Amino acid sequence: MRKGLLVTGILCWGVFVSFAKADTDEKLLGDVGDGSRAIPVHLIPLVDEEGTKISPGDEPLLPFSMRQTCDLCHNYEKINRGWHFNAAEPNVAPGRPGQPWILVDAGTGTQIPLSYRPWPGTFRPEQLGLTPWQFVQVFGFALLGGGVGELLDESDNPDEVMRGFVSGKLEVNCLSCHDADPAHNQGEYAIQVAHQNFRWAAAATSSFASVSGSAKSMPDTYDPFMPDMLDDLKLVPPTVVYRENTFDHKKRVFFDIVRKMPVERCYFCHSNVNVDQGGEEKWTADEDVHLAAGLTCVDCHRHGLDHDIVRGYEGEDKVSKNPLAATTSCEGCHMIGRLGALVPRHPGIPPVHFDKLTCTACHCGPWPGQKTYRGKTSRAHRLGTHNVNKAPDALPHIMFPVFANQGGISDVYLGRLVVLIGNRKIAPHKLIWPAFWGWLKGKKVTPVDLETVKRTAGRIIDNKKLSRSGDWPSLADEDIAKVLALLKTTEGEPVYICGGKLHRLDNNGNLTAIEHDVARPYLWPIAHDVRPAAQSLGARDCEDCHSTDEPFFFGEVEVDSPLTSEMGSIKRMIEFQDLDPLYTKLFAMSFVFRPWLKVVALGSCAVLAAVLLLYALRALACIARALVGGDPKRGKGRLGTRED
């Protein structure tokens, strides 16, 4: 009896699981191609969040829901598990470390890398006290929606649940990438997120809808589906207006949707600026050589319906389900000349370089200077959004290129991070030095949540004049000591991490600094912009890297810190490469003697060859004499003097 129940239970569970899987993997009308390379025209009805088709005369007029509108033909749930949306899913392989979100607060001396992905060196947002709701508010400007943006109603905080009802969820905004309409306005998305108009954000980016009002200013009881007259007439509820002639006679709307999106769509979230070389002036910087050649981002960063995009690093196929992950990398194209890629010869470059360096080490990023450059990125500095701080010193401070050993490629098994490939090749990286307040317990440092820090550290640091440029406030050791004294609780010993060190108070109340793992910088590899072959490292000669004053090994990496006592400190590039500095220095010095080595070696070869040639000719003469001379009794038998 009990056995029968067990078997029945297992069978039922199996059937349930298979149905559930079938449901999420279901392929809809637009998910299966017929082979045509033509672009399907997206003349479709708009559907609101509740699944009702939108008509121009609706009252109230609601914004279209991407989930409901696109889900008519595309499996939204499947798409929502793609790389751009699945960061918060615990079982997604994190792969190679990537760019984190960076929480910045100059007023508390905070600059800390965050990620829902378990990349070593990053912190989970909840460690800083950020709920998904708060996370979306801070970083939603560059989120494509979905994932964390749809976890808002799962909050434990009833206030956030209420606010979530007013503002809606931040659904996947398919238009962020796939809208080829030149009037698409992704900057508007950031504005709507700032107003907590999550439900309206996607519509606001389209060319045919405009959104006004702010959900943020609405009371918790506001119902956007049945809006009442507000008591405060100054408050403007979030409202959408569709442009005239948006709907055709069948109430359908044209979306200029493309599979192969223009690079500008990607650039909104993936722009990079070299502050020290031209800065924001685009005309002074060269673009990636692939884009200059006519390719687009998605020619390499491909994916299918599941949006499991190819990130393009070596070894990605170990963690990615994308069938193109193994072949869509630098080598994937350049070793076979795919898409017209040049097949490199690398003349004069010993093959050991390919075991120790990634392709990007020589070909990507700016030509390294004696000191690392400061960089800005869209996601860290809100580039492309309204009222962005354009000051070059604005936080966070990102240094690049840092030639460092790559972190490994990781996967998650049973909730634990497992390093699959300990890839120790040297690659160019971007780097930030974490700066935050924490509690030290044993050897572990836990970040103090930002609200607590603001309450304590803010009081001390706010007295300092914060820089208008968004740079660090100038903090003295005494300021840190005062804050640490205020932070003393039972949670642990208060510490401040910055400049690659852990700062703590000694028994006399003085500030001391020690090395600690948690203070180590977070680095993520860069793969763009790719320089042409003629401008790659090593294109001129070996001394591009193997010289005692070249930046590849001995360049200065700026150590960023708000502490005035630590400003201007540097580390050498080699400290990030797991190499013996003495050996590397001696090896670099040996290249001074390399021309001599070549001369001696070639000279020796010349002598050896001459000796060989000389005696080979003499041997040949002997043979000739022997063959022509005949009987040696008749004389020397020189050639032509034979008598018989």
Place this chain on the structure above:
Amino acid sequence: MFRMVSIIAFLVAFGGICVHCIASAIAKRYQWRPIDILKTLVHLFTLFFCEQKLRWVGVLRKLIYLLALLCFVVLVITGFYPVLVYGEQLGGFLLMLHATFAPVFAACLAVLAVFWADNCRFNKNYWPWLQRALGREAVNKAGVKKYELAQKMCFWLIVILALLVILSIVLGMFPLFGTDGQKFLLNLHRYSTLLLALAAIVHTYLIIRIQMER
């Protein structure tokens, strides 16, 4: 692959030399008393010294030979140690040591080639069968010393292989060969070095035998 080939090659070379040593000692009814062994070792040691009758050219030749021998030992150890023991490529301080001694060895070899080439010419006494085939007068077998032919052959083999070894590494330093070419050159360097090492070991052994036979 190269690791296995190298191990087998060195085992065969040293094994062969040992067997030959023992066989010739038995043939000569060598007394295996400690005093005799010590005498032999002392004799071997004296081979490093320059004979007083040598002129300055002879002394120079011997010194260069000894320097070449020292470089050869360093190069073999630095070159083969990481390959044979760890199965790794040459790198780090060993590589620097290797690259430091390599040009000295090359230069010494070039000088020795000039010094020794004339002495290492082959003459008709080495090929009695050829003389007979050509119907020429009988050769003077007594004029051929023991091990002389093998030693001369080793010398010319060393010269040819040294040329290959040096060229295969120095050409890789010029932007002439792509990655495939570089890999080919590296393999050529490895295998020609292995052959050179074996030829040099046999050559050194034969020189010692010739000196001992005097």
